[in-house]
Amino acid sequence: xxxxxxxxxxxxxxxxxxxxxxxxxxxxxxxxxxxxxxxxxxxxxxxxxxxxxxxxxxxxxxxxxxxxxxxxxxxxxxxxxxxxxxxxxxxxxxxxxxxxxxxxxxxxxxxxxxxxxxxxxxxxxxxxxxxxxxxxxxxxxxxxxxxxxxxxxxxxxxxxxxxxxxxxxxxx
Numbered sequence: 001x002x003x004x005x006x007x008x009x010x011x012x013x014x015x016x017x018x019x020x021x022x023x024x025x026x027x028x029x030x031x032x033x034x035x036x037x038x039x040x041x042x043x044x045x046x047x048x049x050x051x052x053x054x055x056x057x058x059x060x061x062x063x064x065x066x067x068x069x070x071x072x073x074x075x076x077x078x079x080x081x082x083x084x085x086x087x088x089x090x091x092x093x094x095x096x097x098x099x100x101x102x103x104x105x106x107x108x109x110x111x112x113x114x115x116x117x118x119x120x121x122x123x124x125x126x127x128x129x130x131x132x133x134x135x136x137x138x139x140x141x142x143x144x145x146x147x148x149x150x151x152x153x154x155x156x157x158x159x160x161x162x163x164x165x166x167x168x169x170x171x172x
Contacts, residue, residue: 001036002026006089010101012041020049027053034164038062056167058160063087066160067124067152082119086139088126094139104142115143124152 002022008015019035026033033053038060039046050057060066064073064085076083090097099105102114121140125132128151140147 006093007097007101009040010097013045015040016042016045016049019046020053023049023053023055032167036161036164038065056164058164060160063157064124066157067126067154068150069156076122080119082117084115084118084121084143084145086121086123086136088124088128088132091123091132091136091139094135094142098139099142111143115145118143118145120148121145122148122150125149126152126154126157 004015004018004022008018015037019037023033023035033055035046035050035055035057037046038058040062046057049055058066060070062073064087067087068076073085076085086094095105102110104110104114121136121143123136123140125136128149133149136149137147
């Protein structure tokens with residue numbers, strides 16, 4: 001596994017280029033390379049890189065599909081279009097990846113500019129514990145939204161990783 005910086009998700013237009021650069025380097029050392037990203041907001045740019053380089057990527061529009069399932073995520077957004085989603089990673093890193101990156105730690109008055117159209121936070125809890133529950137509540141409070149906890153586990157992610165590793169994943 002060769003990770004890319006998680007903050008790329010704050011600038012998804014950069015993901016495809018960074019994946020292509022890393023993959024090109026990895027192909028000089030490995031027979032095959034798979035991509036541990038869903039589309040993640042690249043609007044097909046990642047699929048173009050994968051097709052060009054002969055790689056598979058994880059299924060889904062975003063990692064949320066891997067944890068909760070695409071149909072369930074679609075239902076969440078249909079029921080309440082103003083749904084803001086957190087994973088365990090985002091719960092743990094909320095102060096850095098959301099508050100600091102958006103400047104809300106310095107300019108809390110920007111909250112409505114960023115989150116004024118949201119109506120709830122859904123935490124897709126992969127491995128919930130007391131600490132994460134507290135951090136999730138704190139994150140929702142910081143952006144003044146009610147919190148819904150949905151325990152998902154990691155089975156969907158694990159299945160997709162296995163499919164990529166054994167080559168049976170869907171090519172995109």
